[in-house]
Amino acid sequence: MKQTPFTQKHLALGAKMHEFAGYNMPIEYSGIIDEHLTVCNAVGVFDVSHMGEFWVKGPHALAFLQKVTSNNVAALTPGKIQYTCFPNEQGGIVDDLLVYHYAAEKYLLVVNAANIEKDWNWCVSHNTEGAVLENASDWMGQLAVQGPKAISALQKLTDINLSNVPYYTFVSGSFAGEQEVIISNTGYTGAGGFELYFYPEAAEKIWNAVFEAGAEFGIKPIGLGARDTLRLEMGFCLYGNDLDDTTSPIEAGLGWITKFVEGKDFINRTNLEKQKKEGVSRKLIGFEMLDRGIPRQNYELFASSGEKIGVITSGTMSPIRKVGIGMGYVKPEYAALGTELFVDVRGRKLKAVIVKPPFRK
Structure with a gap:
């Protein structure tokens, strides 16, 4: 298994470790619920160094990105970030990702860890524009410092006024004595906070500085288990669960x-535009349980008539709400808010209702 710059830290802290996307990653430390609540109420630190990072540079960078991504990259100015996806030719999604407009003719793509090789091959094979591509995934460390106290902790470590870094923007500068650290107001938790990108050789220094700065706020290391429950409470999609090569962004x-703007002829635009106008055969919905039970991925969904109408893609017990929550695809005629449906939990049909995420207000 691959290691991140923080693997030895996780082992020394007694984390429960498991393979994820080829990396030896921490799943939990003090327990998923405790870690989840720490992020919601204080501040927690995730090692996300397993994520992939690609540089796209040169005079043809924008033209390349306009072709391979669904969002309108031309709308980005330096210092701004965009959530987007790589559509494939069949109408599905190669991956969902973030695009950072780093500087003129220079962009950073942040892709999912499990898809690094697939995404890299996709970009290289579709680079007929001649953009300069660089896979920097092995030369970048990343920490996500999340929670309402994150800004107070991190402000101690930089002269940059973090209050002036709005959501989905970033700055690059000095942090914990290290230069060229990307400080990004993004995250996958809905609890606020920042993501830090840096050279791996600075990893231990930055880790130690962040935990020292956050000590008065009850900072804790957080594993991938709570990362999943936090993102699900917000209704954020997870590639491999809610998105894949067969699910369209529509x-x-x-x-x-998915921006159908003039002059942006992205991959599979015609079919996706048709879907948006004519409708789709299934829709992703959020739901919460009315009966007591925990919905899980691949459990089937049924209408009150007994008709099978879909399947769950993500499900858990909400640590905040203490009710079962989930997402799944259903036939569009059953996708309206307030629709009651039934989850097949090991042969028992348990009642649920369609709601609009986030599940955590």
């Missing part, structure tokens, strides 16, 4: 990142 409710 089906997944990602029409807002």
Whole structure:
């Protein structure tokens, strides 16, 4: 298994470790619920160094990105970030990702860890524009410092006024004595906070500085288990669960990142535009349990008539709400808010209702 710059830290802290995307990653430390609540109420630190990072540079960078991504990269100015996806030719999604407009003719793509090789091959094979591509995934460390106290902790470590870094923007500068650290107001938790990108050789220094700065706020290391429950409470999609090579962004409710603007002829635009106008055969919905039970991925969904109408893609017990929550694809005629449906939990049909995420207000 691959290691991140922090693997030895996780082992020394007694984390429960498991393979994820080829990396030896921490799943939990003090327990998923405790870690989840720490992020919601204070501040927690995730090692996300397993994520992939690609540089796209040169005079043809924008033209390349306009072709391979669904969102309108031309709308980005330096210092801004965009959520988007790589559509494939069949109408599905190669991956969902973030695009950072780093500087003129220079962009940073942040892709999912499990898809690094697939995404890299996709970009290289579709680079007919001649953009300069660089896979920097092995030369970048990343920490996500999340929670309402994150800004107070991190402000101690930089002269940059973090209050002046709005959501989905970033700055690059001095942090914990290290230069060229990317400080990004993004995250996958809905609890606020920042993501830090840096050279791996600075990893231990930055880790130690962040935990020292956050000590008065009850800072804790957080594993991938709580990362999943936090993102699900917010209704954020997870590639491999709610998105994959067969799910279109229109089906997944990602029409807002699929921009049919003039001059942007992105991959599979024609078919996706047709879906947006004519409708789709399934829609991604959020639901919460009315009966007591925990919905899980691949459990089947049924209408009150007994008809099978879909399947769950993500499900858990909400640590905040203490009710079962989930997402799944259903036939569009059953996708309206307030619709009651039934989850097959090991042969028992348990009642649920369609609601609009986030599940955590």
